[in-house]
Amino acid sequence: MPKPIQNFGRTWRFIPKQIATPATVAELAQMIIDSPKLRPMGSKHSWSQGIVTDETLVSLEKLNQIIDIDFENKKVKTGAGIILKKLIAALEQKGLAMANLGSIHAQTLAGAICTGTHGTGKNFQCLAAQVHSFEMLDGLGQNHLFEKHNPEFYALLTGMGSCGIIHTITLDVVNCFQMHAITDTAGFDEVIANIEQYASSYDHFKCWWLAPSQKLILFKNNRTNAKRNDSNFKRFVQDDLISVWMYRLLVWVGKFNRKKFIPAINRFLTKAGGKYHERICKSVVGFLTPLPPVHREAEWAFDAKDARRLLQEYKSLLQQSGGYYNFVQEVRFTKADDFWLSPAYKRDSIWLSMYNMDSKENWERQLSHFETWAMQNGGRPHWGKDANWDKAYLERQYEKFSDFKMLLKKYDPHQKFLNKWNTFFGE
Numbered sequence: 001m002p003k004p005i006q007n008f009g010r011t012w013r014f015i016p017k018q019i020a021t022p023a024t025v026a027e028l029a030q031m032i033i034d035s036p037k038l039r040p041m042g043s044k045h046s047w048s049q050g051i052v053t054d055e056t057l058v059s060l061e062k063l064n065q066i067i068d069i070d071f072e073n074k075k076v077k078t079g080a081g082i083i084l085k086k087l088i089a090a091l092e093q094k095g096l097a098m099a100n101l102g103s104i105h106a107q108t109l110a111g112a113i114c115t116g117t118h119g120t121g122k123n124f125q126c127l128a129a130q131v132h133s134f135e136m137l138d139g140l141g142q143n144h145l146f147e148k149h150n151p152e153f154y155a156l157l158t159g160m161g162s163c164g165i166i167h168t169i170t171l172d173v174v175n176c177f178q179m180h181a182i183t184d185t186a187g188f189d190e191v192i193a194n195i196e197q198y199a200s201s202y203d204h205f206k207c208w209w210l211a212p213s214q215k216l217i218l219f220k221n222n223r224t225n226a227k228r229n230d231s232n233f234k235r236f237v238q239d240d241l242i243s244v245w246m247y248r249l250l251v252w253v254g255k256f257n258r259k260k261f262i263p264a265i266n267r268f269l270t271k272a273g274g275k276y277h278e279r280i281c282k283s284v285v286g287f288l289t290p291l292p293p294v295h296r297e298a299e300w301a302f303d304a305k306d307a308r309r310l311l312q313e314y315k316s317l318l319q320q321s322g323g324y325y326n327f328v329q330e331v332r333f334t335k336a337d338d339f340w341l342s343p344a345y346k347r348d349s350i351w352l353s354m355y356n357m358d359s360k361e362n363w364e365r366q367l368s369h370f371e372t373w374a375m376q377n378g379g380r381p382h383w384g385k386d387a388n389w390d391k392a393y394l395e396r397q398y399e400k401f402s403d404f405k406m407l408l409k410k411y412d413p414h415q416k417f418l419n420k421w422n423t424f425f426g427e
Helices: 025-034 084-093 109-114 151-156 188-193 195-201 232-254 258-273 283-287 304-319 360-376 391-397 401-411
Strands: 018-020 038-041 056-059 066-070 075-079 131-138 143-147 164-172 178-187 204-209 215-224 277-282 296-303 329-334 349-356
Touching (some): 025 056, 075 084, 084 109, 109 164, 131 151, 143 151, 151 401, 178 258, 188 215, 195 204, 195 215, 195 304, 232 258, 232 277, 296 304, 304 329, 304 349, 349 360, 391 401
Parallel strands (some): 038 056
Antiparallel strands (some): 066 075, 075 164, 131 143, 131 164, 204 215
């Protein structure tokens, strides 16, 4: 009998009928043909229940090898089950890099792309924008190649595995580059007043807020080809000692008396973590955040043109919620894209989060409060994070929602890839 499956955030646990690990595309195709229901599994880093099934769970962990590197055209073809960390390291050895990344690299390539995972940067789209082409097996076990000239490319790539299983991905990559990374603090109200300038002045800008501090930690990163000047010792102090060990210790301490300890701890962490720090480092170091402790995450994308008003309301929302947030709250930006189910579809976006480590009861109350506000402001939820789906609301937010449902009928006529989580695509 298969062992229980649990995600990183420990928000769900289940036992599938079987866990399949096909080693070839032919094996995967036969598995689809033979299975009445199945869901693809990445590295279990989603808070949402995208992979939960009581039937067949398919891991692409054996379809994880780089197949070809086209140096002249800067393209890399790889199995979709490759872990981002492995892919990044392999590319670096060849003098290549991904043009943009999110905050962690523990996900599989397919898992990160299919859920619309993003990084930050006003002129950078979600990770799916780096895909040149992909291959997918549909609900009948038939293989399809999708390239950018095909409108269905934009429909299926961020479709959360609802129409089929993506098994091979060809990426557009770039030459290795460095990141001029500056960490600093500024007053929350000052950032709100000048948010457009901040977002436009840096290639990759984001903020962290440790409520109720009145200051934000700013990450102001620009791409560069300058020589690196960060040392192993500097990285240890900034990325391990402060960002991991001190942070985790104080988060743990805060659990004992949330009301008394968390506000003081968060003000201290803002001061310590936001101390001015400047370095030129590898791009991956500038993109990534040290893997955080287990926590809950919700994140929604909003129209960036409303950034000032949204940030002011967001600040008030969390301050007046009555909750104590012993985790950073993150503010990021992305450029509008053309992927049908991307939260940034057709609009430049500001992403506002709610992260916390709290009891399930408190979290559900906080999440409901946050989501009510998010929907009042036309937000779109991150597919890989905590959210309560409202089908009617999603249909209003995604103009291609009905068109996607038609594609589901085309590629998965027996709805093999639908579970309770994505059943809103079914009839």
